[in-house]
Amino acid sequence: MPDSNRLLPNLTTRSLIPENQETPIHFLRSVLTPESYHFRRNHFPYPELPNPFLLSVRGTVLRPLELRAEQLSAWKAKSVTVALECSGNKRKKFSPEVFGEQWEDGAISQSEWTGVPLADILHLAGLQAGSQEVVFIGADRGHHPGVKGVIPFARSLSVKEALHPDVLVAYQCNGQAIPYRNGYPLRLIVPHWYGMASVKWLQDIEVIDHAFQGPFQTKDYQYYPSIHHDGGKHPVTTKHVNSIIQMPMDLSVLPVGVYVVEGIAWSGTGAVEQVELSLNQGKSWSAASLTPDPSRPYAWVRWTYTWHAEQPGQYEIWSRATDAAGHTQPLEPFWNRKGYGHHAIYRTRIQIE
Structure with missing residues (x-):
């Protein structure tokens, strides 16, 4: 007989080439997600890394830089704990269904990232007048539909966003070198996005005096409200306020009893200040107990609620979070044809017998 105390969850595979796997988020309770359980999101196969690995800073800068990855460890370090969420998390929940990796709840993990503030690197390089955006280019490369040839994964931030003090060029994850599958040796960390x-695999930083037009900036990671045309499209940016009920799990069958409903909540637009639960399809709501950690402003918040399940029957437990900016999870998600940013009220169905 197997030892049940040693049974561990596995990642859920969505694709292998490129590798995309979900965190077993319903079974994890630690503040930091262990390396082996960190979700994996890739557009291309894993890259072959040059040796030595150099980070270049170029473009509209006064002093172009070329830094070895190990040099950054001598700079003044900063650490931030971040709930890192794929924008396609919960894509499977959209109706009508949308194309793309059919993520359920596990395209999210939480780690402590340590590195050098990007602002320190940009200040050393010196921004020329008229600099508008900062482009970040990874070592991973491949083909993108509608684009000729092999291209890298590349994204940009405005100069203002790039100079945010908590945006890091990270070289450690949870106190160790960043795992290869999660961006070793250098990864940009933008906590609120x-x-x-x-x-990942950050290799080049290019400061430009115009808007970046790469396909992962202007074609992908855009909200398209219409299935038929591109009207009204706008960029995916900061994380929406969101929550997950970890336990009990959806479609559980349980005896009459008292249960602790538990989960996590997070937001990219302010600290989560309230989580509420409903057992009557939103007719009334009760507050859950939160365990916030003010020292970790970008971390998820754990919450619990004691449920007295005294009568047999079918139940739906709903959860909704509200952040400091006043954003609350809506009843229905904002449908968009690429399936980004699902953050509707979370629902779990339970049978009590």
Whole structure:
């Protein structure tokens, strides 16, 4: 007989080439996600890394730089704990269905990232007058539909966004070198944005005096409200306020009893200040207990609620979070044809017998 105390969850595979796998988020309770459980999101196969690995800073700068990855460890370091979420998380929940990786709840992980503030690197390089955006180019390369040839994964931030003090060029994850599958040796970390902004295997930083037009900036990672045309499209940026019920799990069958409903909530636009639960399809709401950590402003918040399940029957437990900016999870998601940013009220169905 297997030892049940040693049973561990696995990643859920969505694709192998490129590798895309979900965190077993319903089974994890630690503040930091162990390396082996960090979700994996790739557009291309894993890159072959040059030796030595150099980070170049070029473009509209006064002093172009070329830095070895190991040099950055001698700079003044900063650490931030970040709930890193793929913008396609919960894509499977959209109706009508949308194309793309059919993520359920696990395209999210939380780690402590350590590195050098990007602002320090840009200040050393010196921004020329008229600099508008900063482009981040990873070592991973491949083909993109509608684009000729092989291209790298590349994204940009405005200069203002790039100079945010908590945007890092990270070289450690949870106190160790960044795992290869998560961006070793250098990864950009943009704490309040969806994960596509945190470019892995960061190899080049280019400051430009115009708007970046790469396909991962202007074609992908855009909200398209219409299935038929591109009217009204706008960019995917900061994480929406969101929540997950970890336990009990959807479609559980449980005896009459008292249960602790538990989960996590997070936002890219302010600290989560409230999580509420409803057991009557939103007719009334009750506050859950939160365990926030003010020292980790970009981390998810754990919450619990004691449920007295005294009568047999079918139940739906709903959760909704509200952040400091006043954003609350809506009843229905903002449908968009690429399936980004799902953050509707979370629902779990339970049978009590």
